[in-house]
Amino acid sequence: MKRVARLTAATAILAATTLSAETPPNPNAAEAKAIVQEFATTLQGELQAAMKDGGPVNAIAVCQDRAPAIAADLSARTGWEVGRTSLKTRNTAENSPDAWEQTVLADFDARRAAGEDVQPMAYAEVVETADGKTFRFMKAIPTAEVCLACHGTAITPDLATAIDERYPDDMARGYSLGDVRGAFSLSKPL
Numbered sequence: 001m002k003r004v005a006r007l008t009a010a011t012a013i014l015a016a017t018t019l020s021a022e023t024p025p026n027p028n029a030a031e032a033k034a035i036v037q038e039f040a041t042t043l044q045g046e047l048q049a050a051m052k053d054g055g056p057v058n059a060i061a062v063c064q065d066r067a068p069a070i071a072a073d074l075s076a077r078t079g080w081e082v083g084r085t086s087l088k089t090r091n092t093a094e095n096s097p098d099a100w101e102q103t104v105l106a107d108f109d110a111r112r113a114a115g116e117d118v119q120p121m122a123y124a125e126v127v128e129t130a131d132g133k134t135f136r137f138m139k140a141i142p143t144a145e146v147c148l149a150c151h152g153t154a155i156t157p158d159l160a161t162a163i164d165e166r167y168p169d170d171m172a173r174g175y176s177l178g179d180v181r182g183a184f185s186l187s188k189p190l
């Protein structure tokens with residue numbers, strides 16, 4: 001119960017930053033959203049270009065190499081820790097969610113099941129860590145048409161083989177259009 005109350009309160013704070021003109025905007029949430037926007041735009045651009053050039057087998061390298069490289073570049077430039085995660089990861093070694101992320105991802109699924117639009121779905125909270133207060137932010141990633149080739153229910157055999165070779169622990173299949181595929185996850189010490 002306590003957790004639910006906290007989630008609701010923090011969601012309300014986040015909503016207030018976008019909905020109410022009287023509440024001063026939360027600069028951390030705004031900054032995190034801008035970083036997510038840059039991450040998503042850069043990655044999607046590169047992914048779509050690679051798919052067009054050489055199809056999905058060729059584009060696996062973009063997801064494998066470029067996604068972490070873009071995240072690392074953004075982290076170095078902004079001072080935020082930037083990454084992607086999911087309840088069903090492909091890169092289980094690198095992208096597995098921690099306990100806080102698992103809770104937020106489960107909450108995103110529940111919010112979607114309750115009819116909420118996935119595109120703007122986000123959550124922010126200030127958490128206590130061993131090193132002090134940390135601002136944490138997650139932005140849901142909807143499953144779009146272009147994602148289904150590699151994360152959908154009908155992955156072609158050659159592509160499935162290429163994925164299996166690189167990701168023997170892959171869980172990131174079986175998604176449908178509009179599902180919450182995962183989330184961008186950002187944090188910054190306060």
Ligand code: HEC
Binds near residue numbers: 068085091092183
């Ligand atoms: C060409 C195949 C391909 C396509 C198309 C694709 N992905 Fe992926 N996706 C991958 C691979 C490979 C990884 C593992 C990346 C890594 O090693 O970090 C991945 C990882 C992810 C992750 C990180 C969490 C995890 O599972 O490890 C998310 C989130 C994600 N993809 C979302 C999407 C979304 C949303 C789309 C559509 C806009 C999409 N992907 C399209 C291949 C693909």
